[in-house]
Amino acid sequence: xxxxxxxxxxxxVGQEQLKKALQIALVxxxxxxxxxxxxxxxxxxxxxxAAKEIIxxxxxxxxxxxxxxxxxxxxxxxxxAVSKGERRFLPGILSRATGNILYIDEANLLRQELLTAVLxxxxxxxxxxxRDGISFTHSVSYTVIGTMNPEEGVLPGHILDRxxxxxxxxxxxxxxIRTEIIRRxxxxxxxxxxxxxxxxxxxxxxxxxxxxxxxxxxxxEVSEAMMQLAAQMCAQAFCxxxxxxxxxxxxxxxxxxxxxxxxxxxxxxxxxxxFVLPHRMRKPPEQQQENPEQQEEEQPDDNEQQNQDENEDNxxxxxxxxxxxxxxxxxxxxxxxxxxxxxxxxxxxxKEKEEQSPDNDKNQLAPEEQIADIDKNFKFPxxxxxLGKDRNVRRGSGKRxxxxxxxxxxxxxxxxxxxxxxxxxxxxxTIRAAAPFQRxxxxxxxxxxxxxxxxxxxxxEKRIGNTFLFVVDASGSMGARERMRxxxxxxxxxxQEAYQxxxxxxxxxxxxxxxxxxxxxxxxVDLAQKCLAEMPTGxxxxxxxxxxxxxxxxGMLNKKDSELEPILILVTDGRANAIEENSGDPVxxxxxxxxxxRKAKITSVVIDTETDFIKLGVAKAVAKAMGATYYSLRSLxxxxxxxxxxxxxx
Amino acid sequence: MKRxxxxxxxxxxxxxxxxxxxxxxxxxxSLxxxxxxxxxxxxxxxxxxALAxxxxxxxxxHGCKFHCDPxxxxxxxxxxxxxxxxDNKLVADTVKMRVVELPVSATEDxxxxxxxxxxxxxxxxxxxxxxxxxxxxxxxLYVDEINLLDDHVVDVLLDAAAMGINTVxxxxxxxxxxARFVLVGTMNPEEGDIRPQLxxxxxxxVVVTGEHDPAQRVEVIKRxxxxxxxxxxxxxxxxxxxxxxxxxxxxxxxxxxxxxxxxELLETVAKLAVELGVDGHRADITVIxxxxxxxxxxxxxxxxxxxxxxxxxLVLPHRMRRRPFEEGQLDWDKVESILSSGAKGAL
Numbered sequence: 001x002x003x004x005x006x007x008x009x010x011x012x013v014g015q016e017q018l019k020k021a022l023q024i025a026l027v028x029x030x031x032x033x034x035x036x037x038x039x040x041x042x043x044x045x046x047x048x049x050a051a052k053e054i055i056x057x058x059x060x061x062x063x064x065x066x067x068x069x070x071x072x073x074x075x076x077x078x079x080x081a082v083s084k085g086e087r088r089f090l091p092g093i094l095s096r097a098t099g100n101i102l103y104i105d106e107a108n109l110l111r112q113e114l115l116t117a118v119l120x121x122x123x124x125x126x127x128x129x130x131r132d133g134i135s136f137t138h139s140v141s142y143t144v145i146g147t148m149n150p151e152e153g154v155l156p157g158h159i160l161d162r163x164x165x166x167x168x169x170x171x172x173x174x175x176x177i178r179t180e181i182i183r184r185x186x187x188x189x190x191x192x193x194x195x196x197x198x199x200x201x202x203x204x205x206x207x208x209x210x211x212x213x214x215x216x217x218x219x220x221e222v223s224e225a226m227m228q229l230a231a232q233m234c235a236q237a238f239c240x241x242x243x244x245x246x247x248x249x250x251x252x253x254x255x256x257x258x259x260x261x262x263x264x265x266x267x268x269x270x271x272x273x274x275f276v277l278p279h280r281m282r283k284p285p286e287q288q289q290e291n292p293e294q295q296e297e298e299q300p301d302d303n304e305q306q307n308q309d310e311n312e313d314n315x316x317x318x319x320x321x322x323x324x325x326x327x328x329x330x331x332x333x334x335x336x337x338x339x340x341x342x343x344x345x346x347x348x349x350x351k352e353k354e355e356q357s358p359d360n361d362k363n364q365l366a367p368e369e370q371i372a373d374i375d376k377n378f379k380f381p382x383x384x385x386x387l388g389k390d391r392n393v394r395r396g397s398g399k400r401x402x403x404x405x406x407x408x409x410x411x412x413x414x415x416x417x418x419x420x421x422x423x424x425x426x427x428x429x430t431i432r433a434a435a436p437f438q439r440x441x442x443x444x445x446x447x448x449x450x451x452x453x454x455x456x457x458x459x460x461e462k463r464i465g466n467t468f469l470f471v472v473d474a475s476g477s478m479g480a481r482e483r484m485r486x487x488x489x490x491x492x493x494x495x496q497e498a499y500q501x502x503x504x505x506x507x508x509x510x511x512x513x514x515x516x517x518x519x520x521x522x523x524x525v526d527l528a529q530k531c532l533a534e535m536p537t538g539x540x541x542x543x544x545x546x547x548x549x550x551x552x553x554x555g556m557l558n559k560k561d562s563e564l565e566p567i568l569i570l571v572t573d574g575r576a577n578a579i580e581e582n583s584g585d586p587v588x589x590x591x592x593x594x595x596x597x598r599k600a601k602i603t604s605v606v607i608d609t610e611t612d613f614i615k616l617g618v619a620k621a622v623a624k625a626m627g628a629t630y631y632s633l634r635s636l637x638x639x640x641x642x643x644x645x646x647x648x649x650x
Numbered sequence: 651m652k653r654x655x656x657x658x659x660x661x662x663x664x665x666x667x668x669x670x671x672x673x674x675x676x677x678x679x680s681l682x683x684x685x686x687x688x689x690x691x692x693x694x695x696x697x698x699x700a701l702a703x704x705x706x707x708x709x710x711x712h713g714c715k716f717h718c719d720p721x722x723x724x725x726x727x728x729x730x731x732x733x734x735x736x737d738n739k740l741v742a743d744t745v746k747m748r749v750v751e752l753p754v755s756a757t758e759d760x761x762x763x764x765x766x767x768x769x770x771x772x773x774x775x776x777x778x779x780x781x782x783x784x785x786x787x788x789x790x791l792y793v794d795e796i797n798l799l800d801d802h803v804v805d806v807l808l809d810a811a812a813m814g815i816n817t818v819x820x821x822x823x824x825x826x827x828x829a830r831f832v833l834v835g836t837m838n839p840e841e842g843d844i845r846p847q848l849x850x851x852x853x854x855x856v857v858v859t860g861e862h863d864p865a866q867r868v869e870v871i872k873r874x875x876x877x878x879x880x881x882x883x884x885x886x887x888x889x890x891x892x893x894x895x896x897x898x899x900x901x902x903x904x905x906x907x908x909x910x911x912x913x914e915l916l917e918t919v920a921k922l923a924v925e926l927g928v929d930g931h932r933a934d935i936t937v938i939x940x941x942x943x944x945x946x947x948x949x950x951x952x953x954x955x956x957x958x959x960x961x962x963x964l965v966l967p968h969r970m971r972r973r974p975f976e977e978g979q980l981d982w983d984k985v986e987s988i989l990s991s992g993a994k995g996a997l
Contacts (some may be wrong), residue, residue, distance in 0.1 A: 001744070004669045005725055032983040039929040039930050040847065040929050040930045040932065041932035041933070042848075045812055050812070062817045064806070064818070065809050066758060066805075068821060069818040070822065071821075071824060075822070078770070078774070078822060079774060082774035083774065093824075105812060106847070109808075149847055171929065171930045175917060175920045175924055176920075178924060178934060179916050181920075182932050186938065188943075189939070191981060267938070271880035329910065412759070412821070431765075432822070434892070438774070446771050446772045447772055448774055455957020468994075522663065527840070557656055
């Protein structure tokens with residue numbers, strides 16, 4: 001269907017790397033498929049769909065995001081079971097994909113269990129189905145091609161690794177090329193038939209080239225020397241496991257076949273490396289602290305020489321070239337390391353300043369307001385929320401934690417036997433359960449006579465975001481300019497995470513005599529960022545009041561939506577010195593309040609910004625009283641991972 | 651069929667950008683829809699619902715669930731395609747283009763379609779029951795509060811919007827059908843963000859704010875009161891304006907294929923996209939398409955610089971932000987200067 005509405009492959013301007021990688025994947029299934037990353041609107045999907053016209057009799061089988069397990073792996077043939085009373089296997093998407101291309105658009109949005117299964121089954125070549133009273137095993141093999149836009153989160157390393165090749169699609173920066181792209185897009189929209197006709201010959205030629213390459217790829221010789229070259233390249237890229245070499249050589253074979261050669265040259269292996277290695281490169285353990293600043297783009301020839309020279313310095317280069325690696329390590333930009341050291345310096349500076357003016361606090365009693373900007377380069381460890389998949393039933397929407405849901409919302413994942421009363425009937429599973437027995441049951445006028453023992457219930461799953469309440473100390477003691485910058489940088493980083501994961505955030509700031517709810521809990525992380533940027537500092541530290549405002553805010557949230565478990569993040573230097581009227585010592589009342597938070601079973605994290613020479617350790621004590629995970633800002637910038645663990649037992 | 655009375659589109663006071671962006675999408679459905687951002691009570695939903703009255707009539711295959719276009723054999727659904735190959739012709743009805751609403755609470759199975767249970771139980775056969783995306787084919791799909799839509803529903807929406815095809819692989823049915831729709835979304839930014847991938851699917855975006863001019867505000871109140879007092883008389887009063895606008899839209903649609911744009915303007919727009927560093931190529935393509943449509947609406951066969959400027963105002967703002975929290979401000983002076991200098995070079 002709809003073949004005649006396809007934009008021709010050869011009419012796509014530029015994207016040469018992507019086109020080449022696609023051709024390799026189409027020619028040699030053993031090259032392990034292809035994952036295409038890159039910004040939106042760069043003809044990623046257009047090219048994959050257009051590939052339909054250049055692969056002869058093969059098909060492109062779509063795996064839509066709404067696919068259910070039974071459809072993917074195959075299940076019982078209902079119609080056959082009803083009419084014949086026998087169980088028969090009805091093939092699923094994987095069977096249809098065998099010998100063909102399996103295409104996953106927005107692969108990063110597909111449920112990860114499904115994605116892993118799709119890749120695993122292909123690797124083992126066997127699909128074993130044990131469901132709905134069916135036991136069936138058959139062999140499968142297909143080429144997986146996926147696209148993703150990393151803006152909405154990236155795939156974890158172990159899944160990336162299972163794709164043979166990776167290409168990053170970039171938009172063209174040249175005005176003449178861009179103009180041509182617009183022109184062709186208009187021409188195609190205006191009259192697609194004549195547009196397609198004008199590329200007909202070229203398309204046919206490419207299709208023939210691929211068909212030829214496919215026919216000879218099996219017989220291409222790989223010499224010992226090429227194997228060694230491949231092994232060397234993979235070793236230098238610090239690839240885990242041995243998949244990389246295989247994919248590298250298979251891709252090189254495809255390149256040779258496309259060039260109509262029956263042997264592999266070093267340049268084939270080098271070209272293949274541009275697609276096979278970028279997403280598998282690991283940093284060598286001893287060089288992790290080094291800064292790979294000078295990234296060199298695409299210079300396989302150099303690499304080759306350097307490989308032979310076994311020059312240590314250049315390893316670094318070859319490791320980071322030829323392509324910008326996919327965002328394997330999530331939020332790390334290049335140059336992180338440098339930022340890190342900058343930061344350390346900043347903090348050292350702070351320390352010096354503090355040391356120079358030890359009565360900083362007193363000096364700042366006169367409420368001078370200042371607004372620190374956000375240190376956007378703040379190096380913050382990757383934040384890992386160790387929440388796991390919880391078994392409680394809850395509701396909400398977001399991407400952080402996966403959870404079962406009892407509302408009739410969320411993605412229908414599978415069916416189960418109902419425990420008490422069926423509320424969310426899984427019709428398909430029910431019918432599958434009933435089908436084989438229809439011949440034995442009495443006729444009730446319908447084709448299907450369903451009994452209560454057939455009933456199945458839907459299991460739905462949805463990802464819920466977390467709720468973060470930032471409680472930020474904005475007192476004068478925090479106001480030392482650089483320190484607030486670093487704090488804002490840290491919070492900014494967490495907000496970025498929250499944005500990607502669709503979390504909800506709120507913000508409380510406390511300074512002078514009172515705490516203020518700057519931002520009620522909201523899904524708009526944007527607003528939180530604005531609040532953060534505009535947050536002034538100055539005045540005393542009403543820590544207790546800050547905590548009590550947080551408690552009230554979260555208490556209200558709990559009433560509204562008891563299913564969401566919020567996380568409180570307190571950022572303070574712990575120099576509590578302002579109190580509410582008629583309560584005692586400021587530190588004392590802060591600790592009391594912290595105790596209340598612990599009793600309310602609120603998960604909390606304390607980030608201690610105290611960098612003074614003589615540490616008072618109040619924040620640490622508060623953390624203990626709250627049952628919070630404690631971090632000091634200094635150690636945070638050095639530690640690799642921040643784990644915020646839910647349900648800390650206290 | 652007599653519908654419930656709808657507030658006339660032409661009676662909406664002000665909000666010219668919003669009205670124009672909606673009209674442009676009706677004239678040229680390939681623009682990619684519009685996202686309307688604004689506070690409560692700024693006539694967002696009223697405008698979208700009112701648009702229904704102005705929608706042109708179209709030819710659709712008789713009895714087809716997806717209202718396939720008999721004139722375009724490339725985009726037929728399975729049933730129509732097989733009918734077409736058998737008889738080499740299709741029986742057509744004239745139907746009105748519609749606004750199909752997708753409520754925020756909709757479940758995935760209702761959106762993409764699912765197994766027809768009744769048919770399965772009665773006949774022991776599987777049959778596809780079409781969902782909202784099927785209704786939306788060749789129509790306008792309207793999602794109020796689109797930023798509150800569940801993530802997994804957004805996913806399937808993205809899937810369909812990208813391909814123009816809804817592929818269903820769920821609950822025992824395997825089916826695909828054309829789903830080309832004009833996506834119109836409204837949102838109140840205070841209630842949460844919209845996902846970047848979904849944002850990118852919108853061709854145009856407009857921000858609506860309440861009118862600030864007291865005289866205008868009074869006019870808004872007056873018309874609303876008049877409408878509530880006697881809807882029929884009020885609607886009749888705008889009959890002429892409505893018909894005129896509907897005619898203008900129809901004319902523009904037929905003029906659109908003849909509208910031309912000169913090379914220099916094309917290059918200027920490409921340069922603009924490079925200078926602004928927008929993601930991908932959708933921005934420049936959409937600016938040009940919008941400029942073409944604007945020219946057609948104004949009854950011209952040649953795109954002028956002014957059309958490009960007006961198009962850029964609708965197309966670029968929501969594409970400026972490449973990362974979360976980057977100040978996604980469109981530097982309009984910069985746009986203005988690039989466009990003007992490019993145009994001067996052309997002279």
